[in-house]
Amino acid sequence: MTHLGKHPARRRSASAGLFLLTLLLAATLSAQAPKRIVSLIPAVTEMLFAIGAGPQVVAVSTYDVEPPEVRSLPTVGALVDPDTEKIISLRPDLVITYGCQTDLQAQLKSANIPFHDYRHGGLDHIMVTLRALGARTGHVDQAEKVTRSLQSRVDAVRQRVADKPRPRTLLVFGREPGSLRNIYASAGRGFLHDMLVAAGGDDVLSDIDRESAPVSTEMILARAPEVILELNSANRLNEHDLETVIDPWMKLSSVPAVKNKRVIVLLGSGLAVPGPRVAEGVEKMAKALHP
Amino acid sequence: MSIRRRLIVVLGACTVFTLAVMVWAPTVGSTAISLSRVFDRSVGWDSNVDAQIFFVARLPRVLAGALVGATLAAAGVVLQALLRNPLASPFTLGVSAGAALGAMLAVTTRLEFGLLGITSIPLASFAGSLAATAIVYALAASQRRGLSTNVLLLAGVTLNTFFSALILFVQYIADFAEALRAIRWMMGGLEVAGYTPIVAALPFVLLAFGAFAVLPRTLNLLSVGAEAASARGVDVAAAQRLAFFSASLATGAAVSLGGPIGFIGIVVPHLVRLLVGADHRIVLPASALFGASFLVLCDLAARTVMSPLEIPVGVVTALIGGPFFLWLLVKRS
Numbered sequence: 001m002t003h004l005g006k007h008p009a010r011r012r013s014a015s016a017g018l019f020l021l022t023l024l025l026a027a028t029l030s031a032q033a034p035k036r037i038v039s040l041i042p043a044v045t046e047m048l049f050a051i052g053a054g055p056q057v058v059a060v061s062t063y064d065v066e067p068p069e070v071r072s073l074p075t076v077g078a079l080v081d082p083d084t085e086k087i088i089s090l091r092p093d094l095v096i097t098y099g100c101q102t103d104l105q106a107q108l109k110s111a112n113i114p115f116h117d118y119r120h121g122g123l124d125h126i127m128v129t130l131r132a133l134g135a136r137t138g139h140v141d142q143a144e145k146v147t148r149s150l151q152s153r154v155d156a157v158r159q160r161v162a163d164k165p166r167p168r169t170l171l172v173f174g175r176e177p178g179s180l181r182n183i184y185a186s187a188g189r190g191f192l193h194d195m196l197v198a199a200g201g202d203d204v205l206s207d208i209d210r211e212s213a214p215v216s217t218e219m220i221l222a223r224a225p226e227v228i229l230e231l232n233s234a235n236r237l238n239e240h241d242l243e244t245v246i247d248p249w250m251k252l253s254s255v256p257a258v259k260n261k262r263v264i265v266l267l268g269s270g271l272a273v274p275g276p277r278v279a280e281g282v283e284k285m286a287k288a289l290h291p
Numbered sequence: 292m293s294i295r296r297r298l299i300v301v302l303g304a305c306t307v308f309t310l311a312v313m314v315w316a317p318t319v320g321s322t323a324i325s326l327s328r329v330f331d332r333s334v335g336w337d338s339n340v341d342a343q344i345f346f347v348a349r350l351p352r353v354l355a356g357a358l359v360g361a362t363l364a365a366a367g368v369v370l371q372a373l374l375r376n377p378l379a380s381p382f383t384l385g386v387s388a389g390a391a392l393g394a395m396l397a398v399t400t401r402l403e404f405g406l407l408g409i410t411s412i413p414l415a416s417f418a419g420s421l422a423a424t425a426i427v428y429a430l431a432a433s434q435r436r437g438l439s440t441n442v443l444l445l446a447g448v449t450l451n452t453f454f455s456a457l458i459l460f461v462q463y464i465a466d467f468a469e470a471l472r473a474i475r476w477m478m479g480g481l482e483v484a485g486y487t488p489i490v491a492a493l494p495f496v497l498l499a500f501g502a503f504a505v506l507p508r509t510l511n512l513l514s515v516g517a518e519a520a521s522a523r524g525v526d527v528a529a530a531q532r533l534a535f536f537s538a539s540l541a542t543g544a545a546v547s548l549g550g551p552i553g554f555i556g557i558v559v560p561h562l563v564r565l566l567v568g569a570d571h572r573i574v575l576p577a578s579a580l581f582g583a584s585f586l587v588l589c590d591l592a593a594r595t596v597m598s599p600l601e602i603p604v605g606v607v608t609a610l611i612g613g614p615f616f617l618w619l620l621v622k623r624s
Binding site for chain 2 (some may be wrong): 063078079081174176177178179180181182207208213214216217218219221222224248251252253254259
């Protein structure tokens with residue numbers, strides 16, 4: 001720079017070159033940033049809207065309901081039944097697909113439509129995905145901001161519960177209404193497990209290396225969780241309905257969670273979505289586990 | 292050997308075997324429990340984990356397995372004789388597809404009503420089985436006086452396919468989690484977690500078995516042919532009606548309790564026939580007893596083989612029943 005400083009003319013041309021380069025870079029970046037995104041994964045749709053790429057989204061899956069803006073967008077099928085024809089006819093420049101949609105991916109490839117291959121993973125994977133989407137859609141800064149805020153909220157919870165005893169917890173996310181049949185719970189892998197651990201719980205199924213597992217009453221009796229957290233997609237339940245939901249558990253009265261009235265229903269549809277609402281989920285879980 | 296002596300020997304052996312299986316099955320599982328602790332009255336119920344595992348988790352399963360197994364096997368025997376078709380099973384006449392459609396609708400529309408402690412899914416599936424029975428009967432009885440077994444068979448098979456298409460459609464338009472739950476239901480499961488569902492199914496099963504008790508002699512004649520039976524003084528139409536309705540009622544009750552558990556209704560009767568001959572006076576009760584122990588054993592495998600994970604019992608019955616049956620078939624021929 002000192003050398004350049006001695007020659008004002010050269011300095012000018014150098015800064016003009018830098019300016020041109022920046023312009024060029026910005027132009028190529030914005031040329032690369034997709035303007036017509038089709039998302040087939042509700043969790044990723046939420047992420048796109050969170051990082052400011054919402055206006056670029058032109059269609060979503062049939063299961064998408066959040067954020068409310070997506071409800072007016074056209075739908076193009078979902079995981080098992082993507083409407084390839086409709087997707088291609090929308091002329092997207094980026095399609096968010098799930099890892100197992102190999103047929104769709106092959107069709108997109110032959111139609112020269114770029115796609116982002118996504119799979120659910122752990123809590124960290126949500127952060128990774130947010131940043132990757134930011135880079136891919138031209139929203140690096142906002143993606144970084146959102147990711148950091150999520151991370152710091154989760155870290156804050158981790159810190160708050162760090163010194164507290166970790167209750168042995170069963171995280172249930174589905175069963176036959178009114179009975180204890182066909183119970184499905186989060187097992188030792190995946191974002192629900194990570195959320196539970198971050199919220200200061202000790203997952204009673206952590207030895208099962210799967211995202212979810214069907215659990216029998218025998219297994220629940222044998223593993224004797226101190227807390228049973230049950231996710232319920234309803235946003236609100238009155239006292240009576242809540243009692244009806246909890247009532248079947250009373251049969252397992254030897255389970256510490258039942259004995260000590262620590263079967264806790266967590267309400268809200270966002271809890272089982274590995275998207276930007278996970279911090280809220282972790283906070284809810286932590287509040288339930290460590291009131 | 293006279294029929295009476297064979298009856299006593301065969302049924303005696305089957306009863307002993309079934310009882311032994313039913314006593315043994317609840318003592319084994321994915322968790323080790325101490326029997327002395329299970330029956331230890333000095334420990335309170337609320338803190339006796341072993342007793343709760345035995346009485347809440349295992350015993351209802353064993354009882355449900357025995358009831359469903361006996362019912363499906365016996366219904367299979369009756370329908371094979373009625374339709375004079377060795378391929379007939381309790382699921383041939385559309386009853387189970389009707390039950391499945393009922394259950395699917397309850398699952399996917401998130402019906403959450405209950406009646407006397409029975410939840411919506413078994414109620415809806417039982418209603419579905421009754422509806423299917425009524426439709427098939429109306430079709431088969433409309434042609435001439437009495438039942439046409441040919442029409443019965445064709446109407447049943449067609450209704451099966453039709454209901455299956457509706458089931459697929461309902462699953463297809465359902466929410467993802469609901470579709471998954473519906474698919475799980477189709478695999479069958481005996482984890483009833485309590486006695487209420489068993490007690491609810493029992494009256495219908497008992498009613499059906501009451502009819503089964505008077506059927507064997509008639510079934511022997513019917514399986515030769517309607518004319519022959521008629522010539523021997525059997526009221527063929529009445530016998531066919533009784534056989535059809537009792538088998539359908541039994542199937543509906545069994546499916547609403549344990550889901551459509553396949554293979555029992557076809558493998559067990561043939562296995563029993565291979566072992567004891569074709570006389571329905573022996574085949575029917577022996578199949579019921581063997582069906583009970585077979586399903587209880589399959590469920591035992593389902594809950595222990597991959598422990599702590601469980602395998603759907605319908606998968607186990609097909610995995611064990613299929614090859615075993617083929618082996619026996621080849622060996623006998």
